[in-house]
Amino acid sequence: MLYPSNSVDKLGFTEIKELIKAHCLSVMGQQMVDKIQVMNNYDQVHKFLSQANEFKNILENDEALPIHHFFDIKSLANKARIEGTFLTEEEFFQVQASLSTVFAVIAYFNEREGQYPSLEALFEHLPIEKSILKKIELIIDPKGKIKPNASREFSELTSAIAKAEHEARKKIDQIFKNASSNGWTADGSLTIRDGRLCIPLLAENKRKVKGFIHDESSSGQTVYIEPEEVFTLNNRIRDLEFERRREIVKILTTLTDELRPYVPLLLSYHSLLTKLDFVRAKALFAIDIDAEMPIVVNEPKIKLFNARHPLLLLSFKPEKKTVVPLNITIDDTARIVVVSGPNAGGKSVCMKTVGLLQMMTQAGLLIPASDASTVGVFKQLFVDIGDDQSIESDLSTYSAHLSKMKNFVEMANSKTLVLIDEFGTGTDPQFGGPIAEAVLETLNHKKVKGMVTTHYSNLKLFAGNTPGVENASMLFDNVEMRPLYILEVGKPGSSYAFEIAQKIGLPQNVLNLAKNKIGTNQKKVDTLLVDLERDKKEIYDTKLSLQKQQKRVDDLLAENEKLKSYLDENKKALIRDAKEEAKNIILNANKLVENTIADIKSSNADKEKTRNLRENLTRELQKNTVKPEISKKIITEDELQPGDWVKLNDSETIGQVIELTKDNVIIALGDLRTVAKKNRVQKVSKKELPKEVRKSFSAQTSDFASFSPEIDLRGKRGEEALYEIEKLLDRGLMMGINSLKITHGKGDGILRKLIRDYLKKYDAVSRIEDEHADRGGDGITYVYLK
Secondary structure, three states: OEEOOOHHHHOOHHHHHHHHHOOOOOHHHHHHHHOOOOOOOHHHHHHHHHHHHHHHHHHHHOOOOOOOOOOOHHHHHHHHHOOOOOOOHHHHHHHHHHHHHHHHHHHHHHHOOOOOHHHHHHHOOOOOOHHHHHHHHHHEOOOOOEOOOOOHHHHHHHHHHHHHHHHHHHHHHHHHHHHHHOOOEOOOOOEEEOOEEEEEEEHHHHHHOOEEEEEEOOOOOEEEEEEHHHHHHHHHHHHHHHHHHHHHHHHHHHHHHHHHHHHHHHHHHHHHHHHHHHHHHHHHHHHHOOOEOOEEEOOOOEEEEEEOOHHHHHHHHHHOOOOOOEEEEEOOOOOEEEEEOOOOOOHHHHHHHHHHHHHHHHOOOOEOOOOOOEEEOOOEEEEEOOOOOEOOOOEOHHHHHHHHHHHHHHHOOOOEEEEEOOOOOOOOHHHHHHHHHHHHHHHHHOOOEEEEEOOOHHHHHHHHHOOOEEEEEEEEEOOOOEEEEEEEEOOOOOOOHHHHHHHHOOOHHHHHHHHHHOOHHHHHHHHHHHHHHHHHHHHHHHHHHHHHHHHHHHHHHHHHHHHHHHHHHHHHHHHHHHHHHHHHHHHHHHHHHHHHHHHHHHOOOOHHHHHHHHHHHHHHHHHOOOOOOOOOOOOOOOOOOOOOEEEEOOOOOEEEEEEEEOOEEEEEEOOEEEEEEHHHEEEEOHHHOOHHHHHHHHHHHHHHHHOOOEEEOOOOOHHHHHHHHHHHHHHHHHOOOOEEEEEOOOOOOHHHHHHHHHHHOOOOEEEEEEOOHHHOHHHEEEEEEO
16 A cells, blocks of 8 residues: 555656656557556565566576567457458558567577576466467468468459559550650650559640540640550459459458457467566666665565665766665664754655665566665555645645644554655644654554654654664765765764855854854754764774775685695695605615625625725715705794894894784884894894983883874964974874874964865875864864874
C-alpha cells in the first residue's frame, strides 16, 4: 500500500518509468511499463528482479538475443478470431515476422538451457507450433506480398495480366512512334492520365488519332489521348486485375480460416514478446544507472551499500560528475533513523534515495547499489515530502502534514516504511517539536521502520536516548564551509546556521545580534556538535591512515609467508643435493685411497713415489674442504633498543637509535636522520660517548622539554612572524608533533592571510583550520602536520 497516492511522483518513480519506456521497442512494452506497480509479495518481487538481472547479464556478457520484430499480433489474432474476416498481406507479414522472432528466441534459450532459469520460465510449457509459420510462408513472400504460385488461378491471372500489359505497351509504342514521325505529337513522351497511358498530341492533330481524350494542358495546345486499340486492351487488363484481387481475397480468407484455430496460441506468443520487450527495457535502464540485483529477503529491513540516487546519477553523467554513495541500515535494532545536519547538506536526497530504491526493488527493478546490499519487502510505504497544502480542502501546509501524521499513526505497523521530510516544521517550533516527538515515539512503539529529517534539537535528544531510534548526520567541512554529502550514523549533526550565514556574507553585527538572542544551552549544544564534527573528521582521517598501514602490514606478512615457504622448499632441496654430493665424495675418496695404496705397493714404497702420492691425496682432500666463513657480529633487535647509542662500522660517526624496522635501524645524527643496516652498527655505552655528544644530547633533551606547540604572533611584523613560524614548523617536525596552534589575531586579516598563504606552500602541512567561533574563530589557525 502506498500513501499518499502521489508518493510515486514525490520520490521520482514516475520519471523512472518514463526512462524505461524510452527503451521499449513496441507500444505493448510501453503499456506494460505504465502498469508497473510496487508489489508486496516476496516471490513476485524476486521473480521480476531475477528476470531483469538475467537479461542484463545477456546484454553484457552473451550473444545478442535475436529480437528483430515486435508487432501487435494480439489485435491481429482478435481480428482473425471472427468468422468471415481475413487478414491482409501486410498483417500476415507481421504475424510471420513475429512468429520467426518467437521461435528464434526459444531456440536461443534452449541452446543455453538452465543458464537463465527466470527467463526460461516465461515460455515454459509454451508449445512451438511451426506449422502456422509454414502455412504463411507458402502464401506470403519475405517482402510481405502474395507469392505468384499461391494458387493456380492466381498464377494464371498474373501471367495473363503481364501478357496483356505487354501487348498494350507494344501497341501504344507503335502508335506513338507513328504519330511522332508524322509530327503530330507535342514535346514529351508517353504519360499517365486518370490511370491510363496516353499520347501527348498537338491540339490541331487530335482528330488524326482515334481514341479517348483524358486531359489537356493548361494552355489547351496539348491533348492527352488513349488510342482506341489500346483502350480495349487496358479494359481487359483492368478486368483481369479485378479477378486477381478477388482471388487474393479468396486466398487470404482460406489462410485466415487455417490460422483461426491457433488464435489462443498466437495470443500466448504475443504475451511472450511483450514480456521480453518489457524485461529488455528494464535491463537496458539498469545498465544506464549501473544497477545491480540486491539480496532480497522476506522481512522488512534495508541495508544499502554504495547506493546512489538514479536520477541524480543520470544528470551527473554528461558532466562526468560522481554521486557520493550512501551506506545505511534500517532493521530491528535501528528502526528509525533521524537525520540532521546543515541545509543543502543532502538530507532530503539521502531519504529520497532510500525511498526510491525501496520502491524500485519492490517493483522488480534493479537498483544502483552494491550487490551485497540487502533489501526487504514492506507491506506499506508512507511518505510525507514537500508541501501538500490545498485551497480546495482548506488545508494549510502544517494541516496537511498533521493529516498525514494522523494516518501514519493509525495505519502503520511493523511492516511499514515511513519517510518524513523536515519532521515537525510548518508551525511554532515550541509546539511543533513536541508534537513531532510524540508522533515519533508512537511510531517507534509500533516497531515501524523509517527515516526522518529534522533540525529540531528535541528530536535529536530523543533519538539519542531511545532504543530503536538512531541519530545520523550529513557531514560538513567546517573549514571549507561546504557539505560533504556523506551520511554518518550514530550522532546528530549541527545545522551550521551561523557558519553558513557568515560564508554567505550576512553582516557580522547581525550575526552577533542573533547569537545573543539564542539560549545559552542551545549555543553550548551547537558548539559541542561542531566540535564533535571536527573530532569525528580527525578520527575518520586517522582510521583511513590506519587502514592503509594495516594493509601494508598484511601485504608484508603475506610476502614473508611466501618467502618462508620458498626458503623451506629450497632448504630441503639443498640438503638433498648436499647428501648426494657427500655420497659421491666418499665414493671417490675410497677409490683414491685404494689406488694410492696399490701404487705404493707396486713401487715397493719408493720414497719419491710415495711423497708424490701423498701430495696428490692432500690436494684432493683440500678440494672438498669447506672454508670457514668469517663471522660478523650482528646486533639483534633484543640487543638494540630505541634510545641506545651506536657507532657506524665504516666511520667514527655516533648517533642515537630512534626506531627499529626489520633489519634496519633509524639513527639521529644531531638534527639529521639516517637509515643503516643492523650489521653495520655497533652499540656504544654512554661512558664511551665523547663529551661533545653528551652535551648535545642533554641540550636536545632540555630543548624537547621546553618546546611548546603554540605560538602567539600578535603585534609582530610579517617577516618576523614567518621566521618564527618556520622555526616552529622545523622543531615540530623534528620532534614528531602532529598539530600546532598559531594565534595571529583578526584585525584587518593581513597577517592571517600572509601566514596561511605561507603554510599552504609548506609541503609538510596536511591541512589548516579555524578555531571555533566561540574560542577565537579565524583569529587562531590550527596547523596539522603530515
